[in-house]
Amino acid sequence: MIKVNSFCYFCSMPLFITSLNSGSNGNCYYIGNNHEAVLIDAGISCRETEKRMKRLGLSMHIVKAIFVSHEHSDHVTGIPGISKKYQLPVYITADTLKSSNIPIEKHLVHSFNGYEPITIGALLITAFPKFHDASDPHSFMVSGNNINIGVFTDIGSACPHVTTHFKQCHAAFLESNYCEDMLVNGSYPEFLKKRISGDNGHLSNAQALELFLRHKNKKLNHLILSHLSKNNNSMKLVGDIFNAHAGSTKIIVASRYKETPVFCIDELYKPSAAKKNSKSSQAQLSLF
Numbered sequence: 134m135i136k137v138n139s140f141c142y143f144c145s146m147p148l149f150i151t152s153l154n155s156g157s158n159g160n161c162y163y164i165g166n167n168h169e170a171v172l173i174d175a176g177i178s179c180r181e182t183e184k185r186m187k188r189l190g191l192s193m194h195i196v197k198a199i200f201v202s203h204e205h206s207d208h209v210t211g212i213p214g215i216s217k218k219y220q221l222p223v224y225i226t227a228d229t230l231k232s233s234n235i236p237i238e239k240h241l242v243h244s245f246n247g248y249e250p251i252t253i254g255a256l257l258i259t260a261f262p263k264f265h266d267a268s269d270p271h272s273f274m275v276s277g278n279n280i281n282i283g284v285f286t287d288i289g290s291a292c293p294h295v296t297t298h299f300k301q302c303h304a305a306f307l308e309s310n311y312c313e314d315m316l317v318n319g320s321y322p323e324f325l326k327k328r329i330s331g332d333n334g335h336l337s338n339a340q341a342l343e344l345f346l347r348h349k350n351k352k353l354n355h356l357i358l359s360h361l362s363k364n365n366n367s368m369k370l371v372g373d374i375f376n377a378h379a380g381s382t383k384i385i386v387a388s389r390y391k392e393t394p395v396f397c398i399d400e401l402y403k404p405s406a407a408k409k410n411s412k413s414s415q416a417q418l419s420l421f
């Protein structure tokens with residue numbers, strides 16, 4: 134386990150994060166420092182993942198592992214190809230692996246348990262259970278250099294596991310899946326509406342906003358609203374809702390069609406310095 138409080142040459146380093154794709158057509162979230170990175174889920178193809186990372190100035194060669202939240206295809210489709218090509222370890226529970234039915238080379242399969250952090254270089258990845266209609270679903274918090282990044286998508290309810298970790302985050306990918314009015318008045322069959330809005334489904338805009346307002350800490354500097362429904366939500370609606378309550382937090386809405394920019398997450402974030410930070414992060418990234 135890393136000692137994040139002990140002196141280290143790299144302790145002033147920020148973490149870099151991006152959503153490579155977010156939505157029911159594929160999810161892949163990148164979190165890393167200058168030396169190593171992890172992917173949380175890999176739900177787009179290897180080729181598309183490479184293409185988007187290249188556009189962002191990120192190298193696949195610093196990605197050291199893939200962590201899998203659950204078996205739904207929008208989270209695992211790219212795993213066989215990416216793990217095979219780059220020989221990346223895949224951290225996946227036995228139940229999720231069985232349910233996903235995806236081929237992963239045996240020597241690359243690693244299991245994990247909730248609340249037992251895994252060290253990848255200077256990153257510490259903590260999984261914890263979540264409510265979702267999957268066999269063994271987990272959310273993740275990735276920590277490094279005293280910075281915590283949460284990935285909270287595909288959650289039916291904001292249970293204490295989620296709120297406890299959300300409170301610690303400097304940046305978070307938070308699901309804001311559907312607008313309740315659009316879902317209720319939309320064309321989905323009743324069983325699907327119930328599945329989406331149930332305690333094992335997805336988080337609505339209102340639920341995500343409540344979580345943000347009740348549980349954000351003052352260090353939360355970036356909130357990336359994620360996994361938006363194609364038919365029951367819109368990027369503009371989510372942006373408007375959260376920007377009205379953002380305070381000092383920068384609001385980003387992740388797209389289901391393309392990558393977000395890379396965001397540089399510092400322990401001490403000043404909103405006015407955001408532009409400057411993003412320029413320096415791009416300069417650092419081009420060195421990879």
Ligand SMILES: [Zn+2]
Pocket residue numbers: 156157160205207208287360
């Ligand atoms: Zn999903």
Ligand SMILES: [Zn+2]
Pocket residue numbers: 203205265267287
């Ligand atoms: Zn799911």
